[in-house]
Amino acid sequence: MKMTRRQLLVLLPAAAVAWEHVLAGTPEASPNYDMTEHWWGMLIDITKCIGCGSCVRACQLENHVPDDYFRTWVERYHVTDWEMEYPKVDSPGGGKNGFRPAREEGGKNFFVPKLCNHCADSPCTQVCPVGATFVSPDGVVLVDQKYCLGCRYCVQACPYGCRFINPNTKTANKCTLCYHRITKGLTTACCEVCPTATRQLADLKNPKDPIHEFLKTHSVQVLKPHLATGSKCFYYGLDGAVR
Amino acid sequence: MQIPVEGFMYPNEVELQWSVLIVLYPFLTGLVAGAFILASLERVFRVEEVKPTYRLALLTALAFLMIAPLPLQLHLGHPERSFEMYLTPHTSSAMAMFGFVYLWYLLAVLVLEIWLDYRRDIVVMSQSTTGWKRLIYRALTLGSSNISERALEIDERAGWLITVIGIPSAFLLHGYVGFIFGSVKANPWWSSPLMPVVFLFSAMVSGIAIVMLLYMFLCWVRDEEIDMRCVDTVAKYLFYTFIVDFSLEMLDLIHRIYEADESFRSLDFMVHSRLYFSHILLQILLGTLAPIGLLALTQVLKLPEGQRKHIYALAGCLTMVGIFAMRWNVVIGGQLFSKSFLGYTTYKMGFVAREGLLTAIILTILPFVILAVLIKFLPPWPEKSTAAISAAASAD
Numbered sequence: 001m002k003m004t005r006r007q008l009l010v011l012l013p014a015a016a017v018a019w020e021h022v023l024a025g026t027p028e029a030s031p032n033y034d035m036t037e038h039w040w041g042m043l044i045d046i047t048k049c050i051g052c053g054s055c056v057r058a059c060q061l062e063n064h065v066p067d068d069y070f071r072t073w074v075e076r077y078h079v080t081d082w083e084m085e086y087p088k089v090d091s092p093g094g095g096k097n098g099f100r101p102a103r104e105e106g107g108k109n110f111f112v113p114k115l116c117n118h119c120a121d122s123p124c125t126q127v128c129p130v131g132a133t134f135v136s137p138d139g140v141v142l143v144d145q146k147y148c149l150g151c152r153y154c155v156q157a158c159p160y161g162c163r164f165i166n167p168n169t170k171t172a173n174k175c176t177l178c179y180h181r182i183t184k185g186l187t188t189a190c191c192e193v194c195p196t197a198t199r200q201l202a203d204l205k206n207p208k209d210p211i212h213e214f215l216k217t218h219s220v221q222v223l224k225p226h227l228a229t230g231s232k233c234f235y236y237g238l239d240g241a242v243r
Numbered sequence: 244m245q246i247p248v249e250g251f252m253y254p255n256e257v258e259l260q261w262s263v264l265i266v267l268y269p270f271l272t273g274l275v276a277g278a279f280i281l282a283s284l285e286r287v288f289r290v291e292e293v294k295p296t297y298r299l300a301l302l303t304a305l306a307f308l309m310i311a312p313l314p315l316q317l318h319l320g321h322p323e324r325s326f327e328m329y330l331t332p333h334t335s336s337a338m339a340m341f342g343f344v345y346l347w348y349l350l351a352v353l354v355l356e357i358w359l360d361y362r363r364d365i366v367v368m369s370q371s372t373t374g375w376k377r378l379i380y381r382a383l384t385l386g387s388s389n390i391s392e393r394a395l396e397i398d399e400r401a402g403w404l405i406t407v408i409g410i411p412s413a414f415l416l417h418g419y420v421g422f423i424f425g426s427v428k429a430n431p432w433w434s435s436p437l438m439p440v441v442f443l444f445s446a447m448v449s450g451i452a453i454v455m456l457l458y459m460f461l462c463w464v465r466d467e468e469i470d471m472r473c474v475d476t477v478a479k480y481l482f483y484t485f486i487v488d489f490s491l492e493m494l495d496l497i498h499r500i501y502e503a504d505e506s507f508r509s510l511d512f513m514v515h516s517r518l519y520f521s522h523i524l525l526q527i528l529l530g531t532l533a534p535i536g537l538l539a540l541t542q543v544l545k546l547p548e549g550q551r552k553h554i555y556a557l558a559g560c561l562t563m564v565g566i567f568a569m570r571w572n573v574v575i576g577g578q579l580f581s582k583s584f585l586g587y588t589t590y591k592m593g594f595v596a597r598e599g600l601l602t603a604i605i606l607t608i609l610p611f612v613i614l615a616v617l618i619k620f621l622p623p624w625p626e627k628s629t630a631a632i633s634a635a636a637s638a639d
Contacts, residue, residue, distance in 0.1 A: 070254045085505075089251040089585055114253075123429055129341075130324075131333035147327065150320015152260040153338050159429035161253025161582055165260070170320030227428055243583035 038138040039205040041232030051111035055190035062189035072115040080107035084241035116175035120230030124154040250586025262598040264314035276417035277450010278304040292476035298623030306614035417446040431506035432577040444488035452562040482538035509584040530565015534558040
């Protein structure tokens with residue numbers, strides 16, 4: 001085939017784009033996964049959490065989370081008697097290396113693991129100017145890293161402080177509920193390593209998931225329910241002092 | 244760099260997300276909206292007294308509007324992707340609509356109105372000047388050199404119509420900036436339906452003040468008499484708008500204090516500690532009550548011209564300080580406390596940094612440089628254009 005110089009110039013950019021796709025390879029396939037059959041959430045049993053920080057460490061390793069930023073973290077609450085509006089809270093290093101023994105005498109101490117609540121009506125996806133962050137058909141709030149502008153509006157809009165700007169990519173980052181794992185039938189890294197089964201991944205669309213039995217028979221709560229975000233992180237044993 | 248924290252913050256909250264550049268952005272757009280609304284007083288409401296500031300107000304609005312998106316661009320993690328807001332806007336996002344409101348305001352309102360208003364001058368200049376200036380003016384005529392009475396009459400009507408459309412557009416431009424903050428339900432310092440209205444009135448206050456200051460300054464530079472009838476009227480409008488603005492802000496404050504919801508203790512502590520200087524001293528006392536008091540003096544007492552000039556200049560400068568402090572307190576103040584209401588962080592501003600003080604200073608000065616260039620090419624003084632027209636007429 002004979003090609004003119006003009007034709008070659010026209011074809012070169014197209015060839016460059018095509019080559020980029022060849023180099024990128026094919027995404028890891030999850031051939032049996034159907035997004036429409038799932039609706040993911042998480043159950044967190046506060047009464048079981050021992051504040052060991054394994055979940056934080058596992059998340060950071062699994063998802064290459066930069067130091068001093070957190071996709072999940074653990075808070076320790078100390079509530080004295082009835083003054084639940086003014087609890088003492090700490091989370092040194094996000095609870096990554098556990099906690100020193102509590103100094104406070106009396107009252108109650110407990111740990112609260114936190115992560116993205118994967119809200120069904122998430123304020124963070126609402127404000128994204130380009131729709132780079134979205135709720136997937138299976139109910140996971142995700143960020144398209146190649147599309148995010150890094151405007152930080154979503155970070156401001158999240159009531160739970162679950163988002164941050166990754167200093168390496170300059171884009172919004174957050175818990176993906178280990179999407180790369182759950183679409184392959186695995187559980188999340190934090191659930192996998194939790195020694196007390198405090199965290200349990202839940203598929204709300206699967207009628208056989210034990211979450212349904214648990215929700216029917218226990219008093220559960222979500223964080224900041226007055227904000228009506230449609231949170232899918234269900235807490236059992238959540239104290240009124242928790243923010 | 245260790246950021247000092249008091250109490251408990253969610254671990255990702257310690258670092259502030261929106262810097263001084265985001266403080267600058269509503270400050271600059273506010274000046275645009277305010278200056279345009281002042282200009283519209285003459286055009287639509289036929290307030291003849293403010294005519295000497297009409298063109299200056301339009302050029303000021305254009306100069307500030309050209310720079311307004313720059314702080315946003317510099318703040319983005321990926322500025323090269325910002326055009327995606329135009330290509331694939333997320334319609335539920337207040338920020339996404341900014342691009343369109345901005346473009347609409349810049350191209351459909353401001354540039355068109357300035358062009359129509361200056362068209363006769365531009366045509367005359369394209370004939371009376373020589374060299375590269377002539378080329379620029381020729382380009383600015385956009386190929387239309389018809390300045391017959393009939394054509395100018397059409398210009399006048401079109402200009403009037405654009406100003407009428409421009410007033411709600413200016414309201415939209417700054418009202419939506421308030422909405423960007425006011426609609427964040429996660430943040431009680433911002434979340435308020437009053438926010439767009441407060442932003443709008445503070446914008447009018449700052450815009451009127453900057454045009455008044457610029458007019459007085461330029462008269463001084465050009466060694467010309469200040470039209471006191473004009474400045475007195477502008478100052479009167481500034482005074483009334485300021486009272487409405489202050490009342491709205493106080494209404495918001497009183498409402499918060501009386502309602503005292505779960506966030507109140509935290510916000511109250513912040514106002515009495517970290518924001519005491521910028522909120523109580525700079526914004527309320529120095530930047531609002533002082534200029535309102537000064538302007539009230541000129542309304543109540545019959546002061547001599549010299550004293551009035553000094554008072555207006557001082558009140559105008561204090562107003563600018565107050566409005567900038569207001570933007571600071573909204574943007575920075577809204578990020579200093581934890582959404583858990585249990586702790587406070589600190590804002591550390593760099594000097595020579597992408598989002599540092601030096602960048603902010605440069606971005607504040609830039610609109611004035613642009614304004615100087617605009618004034619050079621499109622003099623807002625009536626006598627200049629009249630002289631040029633007569634020169635052109637004699638050349639013919």
